[in-house]
Amino acid sequence: MLGAIVFTYGMLMSFVLQGATRNAKLARPNPPMLQYVGYLLCGLSAGLSIMLLIMALTARAPFPLM
Numbered sequence: 911m912l913g914a915i916v917f918t919y920g921m922l923m924s925f926v927l928q929g930a931t932r933n934a935k936l937a938r939p940n941p942p943m944l945q946y947v948g949y950l951l952c953g954l955s956a957g958l959s960i961m962l963l964i965m966a967l968t969a970r971a972p973f974p975l976m
Contacts, residue, residue, distance in 0.1 A: 923951055
């Protein structure tokens with residue numbers, strides 16, 4: 911199940927970045943849907959990275975770290 915989620919995320923991110931790059935080269939504004947999906951993926955990435963950082967900082971290590 912995780913593989914399907916990661917695959918979908920990767921495909922969406924690839925599509926958004928490719929579309930935004932193409933629109934920047936052609937000096938065109940991004941369509942609203944492309945911009946919304948980009949913001950959604952950026953928020954998901956930031957939220958996941960913060961959650962993983964908190965988990966790493968609060969996890970108990972099986973051996974003393976210091």
